[in-house]
Amino acid sequence: MQQEKFYSLSHDLRRKYKYLEKIVGGNLEIRKRCHVCGQYVEFDERAYKDLIFEVSDNPEYPDNIMFGGSPNFIIISQRALEVFNKESITGFQAYPITILHKGQKIERQYYILRVYGKAEYNYKKMGKKPAFYCENCGYTEYSGKRPLNYEFTYLKENSWDGSDLFSLSAKYCTEKVINIIKKNKLTGFDAEDIIHSLNPHEQSYWKHL
Numbered sequence: 001m002q003q004e005k006f007y008s009l010s011h012d013l014r015r016k017y018k019y020l021e022k023i024v025g026g027n028l029e030i031r032k033r034c035h036v037c038g039q040y041v042e043f044d045e046r047a048y049k050d051l052i053f054e055v056s057d058n059p060e061y062p063d064n065i066m067f068g069g070s071p072n073f074i075i076i077s078q079r080a081l082e083v084f085n086k087e088s089i090t091g092f093q094a095y096p097i098t099i100l101h102k103g104q105k106i107e108r109q110y111y112i113l114r115v116y117g118k119a120e121y122n123y124k125k126m127g128k129k130p131a132f133y134c135e136n137c138g139y140t141e142y143s144g145k146r147p148l149n150y151e152f153t154y155l156k157e158n159s160w161d162g163s164d165l166f167s168l169s170a171k172y173c174t175e176k177v178i179n180i181i182k183k184n185k186l187t188g189f190d191a192e193d194i195i196h197s198l199n200p201h202e203q204s205y206w207k208h209l
């Protein structure tokens, strides 16, 4: 079988694109705590419903709009969602959000993606052992200095569940997703090969799609 290629997905940071500045409505209190380690690991499914964001003044709406705060969501346009559905991209659930500009609701519809596809890092191969790793939720803690300084990122063999979109400390996807984004000229996506994606000193691999 041919080896699957994976990419890290991020946002095109050029100033022409609007981004979501902050969450101004919705219930962010109902996050899920891991029953093993007690960390807040993932937003509760209910927290994805009815989120309201305020958008920046930049000129253009991209298909992949960045949220400037934490955590790092994937939020896509109606058109992008239609393309993802038509192409049967797996590993996510989409929830509609409301976007305000200067306090007024905009016409355009965007969707926040809860990415539930899974895989695991191969820390052994990456040459760094986390100080704590929760088997249940994947929460990981490191001793020593931040940022992490991995040279290369590897996934544990057989840990990928086969989803086109999957989530570890970042959002990752298959080559199929990259090709679909390119073919349909969806805007606002940046990507790089997963192997370089956790190296904070390596900027040169990131590409606008």
Ligand SMILES: [Zn+2]
Residues within 6 Å of the ligand: 034, 035, 036, 037, 038, 039, 041, 134, 135, 136, 137, 138, 139
């Ligand atoms: Zn945990």
